[in-house]
Amino acid sequence: xxxxxxxxxxxxxxxxxxxxxxxxxxxxxxxxxxxxxxxxxxxxxxxxxxxxxxxxxxxxxxxxxxxxxxxxxxxxxxxxxxxxxxxxxxxxxxxxxxxxxxxxxxxxxxxxxxxxxxxxxxxxxxxxxxxxxxxxxxxxxxxxxxxxxxxxxxxxxxxxxxxxxxxxxxxxxxxxxxxxxxxxxxxxxxxxxxxxxxxxxxxxxxxxxxxxxxxxxxxxxxxxxxxxxxxxxxxxxxxxxxxxxxxxxxxxxxxxxxxxxxxxxxxxxxxxxxxxxxxxxxxxxxxxxxxxxxxxxxxxxxxxxxxxxxxxxxxxxxxxxxxxxxxxxxxxxxxxxxxxxxxxxxxxxxxxxxxxxxxxxxxxxxxxxxxxxxxxxxxxxxxxxxxxxxxxxxxxxxxxxxxxxxxxxxxxxxxxxxxxxxxxxxxxxxxxxxxxxxxxxxxxxxxxxxxxx
Amino acid sequence: xxxxxxxxxxxxxxxxxxxxxxxxxxxxxxxxxxxxxxxxxxxxxxxxxxxxxxxxxxxxxxxxxxxxxxxxxxxxxxxxxxxxxxxxxxxxxxxxxxxxxxxxxxxxxxxxxxxxxxxxxxxxxxxxxxxxxxxxxxxxxxxxxxxxxxxxxxxxxxxxxxxxxxxxxxxxxxxxxxxxxxxxxxxxxxxxxxxxxxxxxxxxxxxxxxxxxxxxxxxxxxxxxxxxxxxxxxxxxxxxxxxxxxxxxxxxxxxxxxxxxxxxxxxxxxxxxxxxxxxxxxxxxxxxxxxxxxxxxxxxxxxxxxxxxxxxxxxxxxxxxxxxxxxxxxxxxxxxxxxxxxxxxxxxxxxxxxxxxxxxxxxxxxxxxxxxxxxxxxxxxxxxxxxxxxxxxxxxxxxxxxxxxxxxxxxxxxxxxxxxxxxxxxxxxxxxxxxxxxxxxxxxxxxxxxxxx
Numbered sequence: 047x048x049x050x051x052x053x054x055x056x057x058x059x060x061x062x063x064x065x066x067x068x069x070x071x072x073x074x075x076x077x078x079x080x081x082x083x084x085x086x087x088x089x090x091x092x093x094x095x096x097x098x099x100x101x102x103x104x105x106x107x108x109x110x111x112x113x114x115x116x117x118x119x120x121x122x123x124x125x126x127x128x129x130x131x132x133x134x135x136x137x138x139x140x141x142x143x144x145x146x147x148x149x150x151x152x153x154x155x156x157x158x159x160x161x162x163x164x165x166x167x168x169x170x171x172x173x174x175x176x177x178x179x180x181x182x183x184x185x186x187x188x189x190x191x192x193x194x195x196x197x198x199x200x201x202x203x204x205x206x207x208x209x210x211x212x213x214x215x216x217x218x219x220x221x222x223x224x225x226x227x228x229x230x231x232x233x234x235x236x237x238x239x240x241x242x243x244x245x246x247x248x249x250x251x252x253x254x255x256x257x258x259x260x261x262x263x264x265x266x267x268x269x270x271x272x273x274x275x276x277x278x279x280x281x282x283x284x285x286x287x288x289x290x291x292x293x294x295x296x297x298x299x300x301x302x303x304x305x306x307x308x309x310x311x312x313x314x315x316x317x318x319x320x321x322x323x324x325x326x327x328x329x330x331x332x333x334x335x336x337x338x339x340x341x342x343x344x345x346x347x348x349x350x351x352x353x354x355x356x357x358x359x360x361x362x363x364x365x366x367x368x369x370x371x372x373x374x375x376x377x378x379x380x381x382x383x384x385x386x387x388x389x390x391x392x393x394x395x396x397x398x399x400x401x402x403x404x405x406x407x408x409x410x411x412x413x414x415x416x417x418x419x420x421x422x423x424x425x426x427x428x429x430x431x432x433x434x435x436x437x438x439x440x441x442x443x444x445x446x447x448x449x450x451x452x453x454x455x456x457x458x459x460x461x462x463x464x465x466x467x468x469x470x471x472x473x474x475x476x477x478x479x480x481x482x483x484x485x486x487x488x489x490x491x492x493x494x495x496x497x498x499x
Numbered sequence: 500x501x502x503x504x505x506x507x508x509x510x511x512x513x514x515x516x517x518x519x520x521x522x523x524x525x526x527x528x529x530x531x532x533x534x535x536x537x538x539x540x541x542x543x544x545x546x547x548x549x550x551x552x553x554x555x556x557x558x559x560x561x562x563x564x565x566x567x568x569x570x571x572x573x574x575x576x577x578x579x580x581x582x583x584x585x586x587x588x589x590x591x592x593x594x595x596x597x598x599x600x601x602x603x604x605x606x607x608x609x610x611x612x613x614x615x616x617x618x619x620x621x622x623x624x625x626x627x628x629x630x631x632x633x634x635x636x637x638x639x640x641x642x643x644x645x646x647x648x649x650x651x652x653x654x655x656x657x658x659x660x661x662x663x664x665x666x667x668x669x670x671x672x673x674x675x676x677x678x679x680x681x682x683x684x685x686x687x688x689x690x691x692x693x694x695x696x697x698x699x700x701x702x703x704x705x706x707x708x709x710x711x712x713x714x715x716x717x718x719x720x721x722x723x724x725x726x727x728x729x730x731x732x733x734x735x736x737x738x739x740x741x742x743x744x745x746x747x748x749x750x751x752x753x754x755x756x757x758x759x760x761x762x763x764x765x766x767x768x769x770x771x772x773x774x775x776x777x778x779x780x781x782x783x784x785x786x787x788x789x790x791x792x793x794x795x796x797x798x799x800x801x802x803x804x805x806x807x808x809x810x811x812x813x814x815x816x817x818x819x820x821x822x823x824x825x826x827x828x829x830x831x832x833x834x835x836x837x838x839x840x841x842x843x844x845x846x847x848x849x850x851x852x853x854x855x856x857x858x859x860x861x862x863x864x865x866x867x868x869x870x871x872x873x874x875x876x877x878x879x880x881x882x883x884x885x886x887x888x889x890x891x892x893x894x895x896x897x898x899x900x901x902x903x904x905x906x907x908x909x910x911x912x913x914x915x916x917x918x919x920x921x922x923x924x925x926x927x928x929x930x931x932x933x934x935x936x937x938x939x940x941x942x943x944x945x946x947x948x949x950x951x952x
Contacts, residue, residue: 050684055662057654059695066718074706101643116687122719162704169698173657174665181660185650201510204626204821207510207634210661212627227533228510231503234569242512245622247829248519250527250837251615256951265519266575276839284952307841359822366823369658369812374698384703386729495730498709498738 051110052103054168061117064163065127074380075457076162079398081375083391084151086367089460090198090469093187094147094155095218096179098443100172107136107168121420136164141397145179146221146448147428148455148463150472151402153415154429155180162379169374177372178211183217185364188339190223192466194346197243197354198355200227201334202362208240215362221448224357231442236445241356243269246306249276259289267298271332274281275301279313280320287324294325298447302330302353310335311350318351330354331360337464338365383487387495394432395487401425416477423477504563505556509623514570516790517616518580527833529615532851533625534828536844537604539820543922544912546640546905547600547608548671549632551896553625553764560589560621589617593886594871595848596630599674599901600881601908601916603925606853606868608633608825609880622827630825631664635671638817639946641792641903643676645919647799651693651808653680653789655815668815674901677810689898694718694809695790697721699759708910720751724785727756729864733773740777747778755783763788764803771804778780783807790921791818836940841950847933848940856879869930876930 067073082092109117112131117123123131138160143149155176158165190199201221204211209231216232226241227233233240238311244262252258263270271292274282283303290300303321305313314331321329334356335347342355361363375393376384383395397418403425405411416423432439462470476484520526521864535545562570567585570576576584596602611618612747642651645745653672659665662684669685679694680686686693697715705711708730716723723746727735736756743753756764756774767784774782786798787809795808810817828846829837836848850871856878869876885892915923929937 050666050688052662053655054684054687055665056683057656057695058686058693059681059697061683062696062715062719062722063698066701066714067704070714073584074704076700076704078700114689122722139797166698166700170657171662174662177658178661203508203510204623205630205825206627206839207660207816207821208631208663208667209505209624209627210663212508214661215501228512230509230511230514231507233511234507234566235503240511240573242510244512244517245516245619245840246839247529247531247619247837248516248738250829251520251525251527251832251838253835253837253947254951261519261523262515265522266515269515269575273842277944278840281948281951307843309538309842363617363660363821368816368818371817372658376703379704379706382706384700384701384706386699387731388699388762389762438796491730494706495734498707498734 051113052171053107053109054113054499055174056167060167060169062122064131064167064186065123066162067166068127068130073161075159076165076215076376077157077159077378077397078156078165078169078374079377079393080176080372081154083371083373085471086370088366088469089184090463090465090471091148091150091184092180093183093222094143094149094180095145095183095221095448096176097125097142097145097432099179100156100175101140101438103171103175104136104140104168104433105436105438108134133165135436136160136168136268137436138164138433139431141429142432143428144430144448144451146451146455148452148459150413150427150474152394152474153413154398157397157429158419159397173372173374178214179218181364181368182215182222182362183368184370185361185367186219186445187222187456188466189342189355189361191464192339192342192346196352196355197225198357198389200224200229200362201356201358203229205359206362212362217445219361221445222452223449243271244273246273246276249273255282256285256288259285260292263289263293267296268301269291270300271302271304271330273306275305275319276308279305280316283317283320287320287326290324290326290329300326300329302332304332304356305332306335310345313349314348314351332356334358334485336360343466383483385484385487385491387488387491394476395484396480398480400428400474402428404458408458410458410472411476413472414475414477417483420477420479455486503717504566505624507566508627509620513622515575517584517620518576520616520619521580521583526614528612529829530610530612530831530850531618531620531622531827532607532610532830533629533825534607535604536824538924539823541819541922542637543916543918543924544601544603544637545633545823546636546675547596547602548628548636548674548901550595550598550600550609550885551553552893553609553628554593554891556628557589557593557621557625557886557893558889560588584811587617588889589613589621590889591617591886592884592888594882595885596881597883597901597904598896599904599908600906601912603866604880605847605927605928606866606909607851610850610882612850614826626827630823631667632671633692634678634817634821634823635668638814638820639672639677639918640675640909642795642808642814644773644917645792645795645799646808649805649808649911650678651810653682653815654809654811655675656682658812663758665815666718670898672814674898675905677904685921690841696724697726699726699729706798707879708735712738713745716742716746720746720749721754723753724755724757724783726756726759727770728760729878732758732761733769736770740773740779743777743782748814749775753779753782755785757785757787757809759788763798764801767804768802783811787811789813834905836936838940838944840941847929848937849933851933853927855881856913861911862927863911865928866925867928867930869933870936873930873932
């Protein structure tokens with residue numbers, strides 16, 4: 047079945063609200079702010095990702111004739127409104143923090159300013175997209191931190207939450223510095239290096255492990271990584287050495303071996319020893335199997351002899367924090383500051399900016415959240431205009447640029463943000479002007495409530 | 500950008516292994532078994548889902564010319580192999596447990612029997628699809644258990660891991676008995692009832708809450724659920740009553756009110772009281788906001804006056820267990836039993852069957868895992884042939900049938916499986932014949948290893 051059109055990946059209430067706005071002639075300009083209310087307890091920072099997919103969506107936003115026919119079939123909407131929807135495009139402005147940036151709670155990731163119907167209709171898709179990519183990038187970044195100077199590759203596709211999440215996981219991983227992915231669809235789309243050689247089933251189908259390794263090495267003499275733990279890892283290593291020597295005799299080199307089970311610390315050191323003694327010091331020791339940042343750190347600390355971490359399920363599903371507490375909140379309508387007074391989470395009013403000031407050590411000293419127009423706040427403004435009148439202001443960003451940006455930004459993170467366990471994210475400062483307007487807006491809203499009560 | 504073809508949503512090693520099998524003329528028949536090694540600690544049973552999407556994939560499996568061009572560009576594969584891949588279709592047989600069934604660890608969800616290249620190439624996609632749907636259905640089922648006789652609806656799309664996961668979440672929810680979804684793409688595709696009315700932003704854009712409610716009620720007089728907690732819930736209730744009376748005067752009824760924050764127990768009871776006193780006893784009290792099975796159970800136990808639970812993020816991402824420990828393992832090749840001897844998780848050899856026997860109380864007394872051909876085992880066989888020669892044996896299953904099946908199967912679960920906290924899944928029994936063959940296969944593999952060591 048064909049995938050539904052992007053515009054229909056939305057909550058029904060976006061359409062019912064739009065219908066009312068339309069009937070009432072509410073065409074005023076609204077600004078919505080997309081941000082995380084708070085970070086998961088195991089995250090010291092967010093890695094922003096998903097912006098390019100979000101902008102693609104906004105640039106091509108439209109309901110197809112099939113979408114409109116479906117909406118008509120619900121018998122809730124007037125023909126006039128449906129005709130209006132059929133010709134609707136996104137004509138608004140977007141300010142955003144570029145992909146690969148690091149950010150904290152309450153700091154806008156992006157802000158949309160548009161006629162309220164347009165700004166409202168895109169809510170669900172924007173949250174979904176930014177949530178998916180930023181959740182996975184923020185998780186993968188922790189593996190890179192744990193692995194130190196050893197590279198990671200992405201093996202997560204099979205247990206990602208769907209194919210679309212698999213693509214995002216591979217991209218998020220590349221964005222934070224992973225060296226390759228097993229995911230062929232992602233490798234094709236984003237020009238990543240595809241990685242992978244053989245599974246246990248391959249060895250089992252041959253029955254004879256040496257024959258399996260030999261058959262692989264003959265076909266891929268420059269790309270052989272043997273999986274040595276199908277029967278017993280020491281035996282698998284011995285048979286790898288045999289095949290590696292045959293490769294050498296033909297003028298090729300074994301790329302490495304992979305361990306997927308067992309005592310990885312001890313076995314990786316043993317593998318290193320066996321390979322070195324056989325004159326295969328160039329051969330990599332790859333490990334896989336339920337890896338995440340905690341397990342990688344454990345292996346590194348215990349002195350495992352690992353050259354490459356193949357990271358899967360737990361990172362591709364961000365298992366310890368599978369979503370971010372992202373919201374997309376109306377912060378102004380027709381230049382009027384808006385907020386809700388409900389218990390709990392508050393939203394800062396009006397279009398905003400975040401100014402980041404680095405200390406003498408090159409680390410972030412302060413992030414200040416203020417009104418977008420403020421001019422007195424020191425530091426680099428993080429949000430930039432990226433779309434006007436529904437069109438991107440620059441070329442489509444590439445994941446490589448985002449990766450380079452992330453490397454730079456990572457170097458500016460204070461140590462408490464970088465801790466794997468009990469990290470402490472930066473708490474954003476709020477400018478006096480924003481705080482004053484927030485208080486005033488709240489007072490006025492309370493007074494209005496008192497008046498009608 | 501167009502989505503990559505389904506066949507390319509795979510791990511690279513599936514292709515490298517296929518290339519070697521092809522070069523070696525390994526065309527023997529393989530059987531792979533897809534099952535969960537173990538259940539997450541917070542799951543007492545699995546709800547099987549994803550089979551129909553898996554069968555769609557197998558029926559239409561093929562590499563596009565663009566896929567082949569991409570593979571060629573990697574400069575790893577021979578033209579002859581690429582031509583072979585270009586014409587490859589799935590021609591195998593599938594046995595499976597139908598969607599909506601309940602299952603436990605080690606029990607096959609599906610088994611694929613096909614020439615080894617075909618059976619191997621489909622591994623990643625099959626795991627990904629069954630994992631996605633079964634993870635989400637198994638989570639959503641717990642909400643239905645917690646909610647008792649009150650219905651649930653799906654509000655999860657915005658924080659699902661991507662759009663594809665959003666579709667699956669809505670379908671999984673419907674499959675276990677949810678009454679509707681906010682997800683319009685899912686509602687269109689699967690003919691679900693779309694639900695939802697207004698967000699806080701709607702009330703804020705109007706500024707005046709009564710005006711907001713009135714505008715909505717005028718446009719949707721038979722479908723109004725007011726969101727009452729934008730400013731303060733009691734005030735929102737009072738203004739709802741005002742608008743509900745106007746509706747009544749026009750011959751319509753308020754559908755309900757929604758609470759999204761605050762003390763839900765107290766406020767839901769207060770809301771019920773206010774609505775009843777105003778002669779609006781038909782109006783539903785809907786609650787939302789970080790609901791999952793634990794929170795729903797808490798609300799029910801505390802006597803909250805809730806008529807409908809709108810369940811989102813935590814269920815749409817299966818936050819406490821965002822993946823299943825699913826494997827797709829080679830269990831036989833050319834009628835030879837295969838297994839790996841690696842540490843840890845074991846796989847039962849050969850094509851298998853599960854026989855389920857109910858006790859006098861109508862609950863499952865025993866599940867027995869045996870060899871597919873065994874005839875002496877009492878009980879209902881759970882796996883059925885669903886595909887032969889690459890074609891479905893029956894019509895495409897509908898989610899409604901799966902929902903009915905789930906309702907029946909739910910009634911057969913023993914109490915320890917149904918507990919929300921510390922559930923105890925059933926442990927499958929293993930037939931003597933299977934156990935004997937397993938031991939023999941292991942002994943032979945060990946002997947082979949000893950011989951080559």
